[in-house]
Amino acid sequence: MTLQEYTSSAHNFEECMKCTVCTAYCPVVPANPKYPGPKQAGPDGERLRLKDPFFFEETLKYCLNCKRCEVACPSGVKVADIIQAARIRYSKSKPKLRDRILASTDFMGTLARPFAPVVNGMTGLGATKAVLDATMAIDKHRTFPKYSFKGFESWFRKNAPDQTRFPEQVSYFHGCYVNYNFPQLGKDFVKVMNAAGIGVNLLDKEKCCGVAMISNGMIDGAKKHAAHNVAVLGKAVDAGRKILTTSSTCTFTMRDEYPELLGIDNSKVRDEITLATRYLYERISSGEVKLKFKKDYHAKIAYHTPCHMEKLGWGVYSVELLKMIPGVEFTLLDSNCCGIAGTYGFKKENYEVSQAIGKPLFDQIARVAPDFVACDCETCKWQIEMSTGLQVKNPISILAEALDI
């Protein structure tokens, strides 16, 4: 055994140089003085917690898990992983009913969808919002994502064009959002893939990636979902298929949070999971795929890079794809967190902090004044739509509307 094996930890806190660069780039620190900041909450605190769990502080819950600290760290310390792992290990606070409801995206989707018109009508009402605010501490300013009466999966089974006619086949992890709230993105995905000469398969019953469970402390549930998903993703990999996604957060969770935070081995499937934008870009740049765009398409687009996309480092693919569309006037927005961080911003106690974090982004969008915003994350979409009044579209949907088919 080498010296390093005795002196290193799972998330390498001992490599921290105490330079405070992580804190300088943390979006929570300027908005919420109760949060100790990533250096203190992460590597500094870890040193103490390893000696005595007494030093765990519940204020670590203010961490958004946006991973911007890790992107900024010059020493490669997994700052956010240290913080989230400490919450999992030491936190005594149990998720509230509200947290369970917010986190159980696929369970709630299954319940709500058959009654979609009623549920959508209800959650849109001022009275309902006031009740949710008062009884559940779900902030009244929030607009719940609408549920779709007909899910993406059932649309796909009944209405998708025949996929077997394509020699190349991929599997699609659509995620809860596409299935329960916004099947149109899934339909756009199928349209774009088919236009690229690629057939789409669904997985053998995917579950929610579990990101909302992780952030709400429902770790057992998250582990069950992770184990299930790794198994069904494995079947697709065995069949020689890549797994494509349209959500940067689902992608990041399944690739990196499964092994780092949940201890679920995903080594067989990890490198096969990729965002559709990355896959398309690579196929286009190698010359294997050619997309034909409309001649009269015009749009002024501002692209927002979601935090987990910053961490994945794949924003460049979405950006390059959008720039390929003739008639697009493109702006890359500055690197800023929108403040929603999944379910975080829905909680009454976080509403003001959430909006304060997002303000620089909203201000910049107002200055750029695009026709709409582009973004690969569904919760950023809700936040930006609510806070700017502009529509937010996934790059895949933008490709779908610009394609000449």
Place this chain on the structure above:
Amino acid sequence: MEFDVVIIGGGLAGLTAGLALQEKGKRTAIVSAGQNALHFSSGAFGLLDAEDPLQAAKELPEHHPYARIGAENLPKYTEAAKALFGKAGIALNGEPLKNGWRLTPQGGLKRAWMTLPEVDIFPDKEAIKGHKVLIVNLLGYLDFNTSFLALGLEKQGCSCRIETLRLPEMERLRENPSEMRSVNIARVMDSAWIKVAAEIKTLVKDEDWIILPLVFGLKDATVPDRIREAVPAKVLFVGTMPPSVPGMRTQMQLKKAYEALGGTFLMGDEAISAKTEGSRVLSVSTRNLGEVKAAEFVLATGSYFSKGIASDMNHVFEPIFGADVLLDEGRSAWYDPDFFSPQAFLSYGVATDGQFRVLKDQAPMDNLHAIGSVLGGARSLELGCGAGVAILTALSVAETI
């Protein structure tokens, strides 16, 4: 992905090279594994710690990066550096061909070549003598030591008075004393500077100098000048403990200028390995993107701190390409037991030929150049040439590719 040039490292050297190459019309990407040394900047750049730096550069041994550039070529690059920063919206103070002096946080003077806009540079040492100085700090801020500063200045024949401001805008920050850091304060000061200026006006008696910590101008680079205009005495800004507010802003400005020229900045990505064929690099593999191809590669990964140079008990090595490293034989020659002596290990870095082409197994790689502090032989701490080496080697290499 494929580019004309892939630059590995997004610090001062990498960004300078990126800007210069984009201006030449190359399509480039910068792979940046975390933030860089600009976050620890004093606000001053060093060229060479000598009275006449360009003359002194002629005396440097052949392994020094300035000797590789050629002392006769240095002036054109020092001029180009000032112009390049100017185009990125950063008006550097100082003369490209000369050294001046800057005030240190200990109240002493140190040689400086050029400084960021808010940091003063003095033509001679006399400029600091005999002033009446008011040093102003913010209540609860511990990373700016006013007593050290006053002691140092008094040795220069100045008389000093120290005042501490208590602003309501700062009270919220004080709830969390461990986060009373330069950058967090600077965020508040982008708007609260008006109150600081107003408070100072009421505090000034007969002082002709006001000294403030460098916690102004994070997002809004105009704040330091606006304070200067509002206060009826000369205002000087002095560096604090890291992170460096002017350094962080400069990094953002350079990155923004680079992206505006069409460059692709890959933040938080890291080059892991390289594919080579004979003396050519075909591609590098990054953690996030996998294989990235280019016609030319620039190694700007920094020294030990940035992991551009790595070491274990018996080796010093360059981790991506396995390039040759300039170092002494035998571990005992690496260091001097006297901590404050120049340490040999600090000069170890990548070996190159006269055009900064990286050597591997003693032969140059055709399309791999090294710039900045990853280079061997610079002795930048001892010679005060870190920023100069970063900027001038970047400009020199950008010209050849």
